[in-house]
Amino acid sequence: MSEPLFLEPVFKERIWGGTALRDQFGYEIPSNRTGECWAISGHPNGPSTVKNGEFAGKTLIELWENHRDLFGHYPGKVFPLLTKILDANSDLSVQVHPDDAYANQYENGELGKTECWYIIDCKEGAELVYGHHAKSKEEFIRMVDEGKWDSLLRKVPIHPGDFFYVPSGTIHALCEGTLVLETQQSSDTTYRVYDYDRTDANGNKRELHLQKAIDVATIPHTDAAVRKETEEKPGVTITTFAKEKYFSVYKWEVDGAARFSQTEPFQLASVLDGEGALKVGGKTYPLKKGMHFLLPSGLGDFELEGRLSMIVSHP
Known part of the structure; x- marks a missing residue:
């Protein structure tokens, strides 16, 4: 685990x-x-x-x-x-x-x-x-x-x-x-x-x-398109900012309790605002603004609760 x-x-x-x-x-x-x-x-x-x-x-x-x-x-x-x-x-x-x-x-x-x-x-x-x-x-x-x-x-x-x-x-x-x-x-x-x-x-x-x-330098300049997509799930709004060659980047806005499953090899997460908790494997980890953590492979299902604004990415 x-x-x-x-x-x-x-x-x-x-x-x-x-x-x-x-x-x-x-x-x-x-x-x-x-x-x-x-x-x-x-x-x-x-x-x-x-x-x-x-x-x-x-x-x-x-x-x-x-x-x-x-x-x-x-x-x-x-x-x-x-x-x-x-x-x-x-x-x-x-x-x-x-x-x-x-x-x-x-x-x-x-x-x-x-x-x-x-x-x-x-x-x-x-x-x-x-x-x-x-x-x-x-x-x-x-x-x-x-x-x-x-x-x-x-x-x-x-x-x-x-x-x-x-x-x-x-x-x-x-x-x-x-x-x-x-x-x-x-x-x-x-x-x-x-x-x-x-x-x-x-x-x-x-x-x-x-x-x-x-x-x-790219000459002439060309704008990189950002195709923002927003998805509402129970307890969380997920905004997808980028799904590109090197990384995918999302914003998770948790309000209440939200369930997730670790399907990526690993994910990087930064708490930009708010506070709450990460619950996984019977343990609770408090979260607050300014914390940064890595969700490793094999984490399985986890829950986020509280009011949190996070940027999450993976390769």
Whole structure:
């Protein structure tokens, strides 16, 4: 009988970070410039540690390597997904990610990075960069060289509850005043295109990766379609945001008691709001905002009760 694996997040300080991870979720963050919570991670740059049960103290990397039965013997060298919460207290650099083939060749066998965003919260009038207006590589390069960022970059207004699918090759950036849950391939490869000419404490600009960015960017930009579907079941509303090559992503809004059955190899779950409990195998696990856990293979039937808003994903 499997049990859920509750995970200890890892925090990353960023030039654009803030305090929302503490203010909204109560996390103990390392500083007032904390930008990322790596909530469910099997990536060597910040692996999550199990907090409960027989695997307490083990990292997700160790479990993936030595206990593949927990993941339904899902294939692959590395744990495939990474769940983050990002606090964009100021604008992130405009960036683009490679696909698997390019990353494997040029980034020491790293996975590519297709990702998606669920907007947890944002300030009034917030927007993000999603795509660009160049019709050809030549036009893209010319506009970059001439610094015509306002005409090149495509800005999109956002609201809490919005969802964006961001395939590799998409020029993108989160902007100031945005709190986002990101589900992505387990990769830490980012090519910066533009960083607003910011400097660090020593007066240095952050490195750009223009040639690689031009190599991998989708030009002209094409919008990735999001076909949102909503299903009402007893005690829960399930919204399907994405069923794509690398991941499926859902929102579970529990109100009362809802029954589920673990039919996937494994699932990742993050509690964004509310509180309640997970009941499985005669045990009850309390749930509250800011908790992250993995539902392993062989979990069978389980129940969620209370008032909970969760983002759930699986490969």
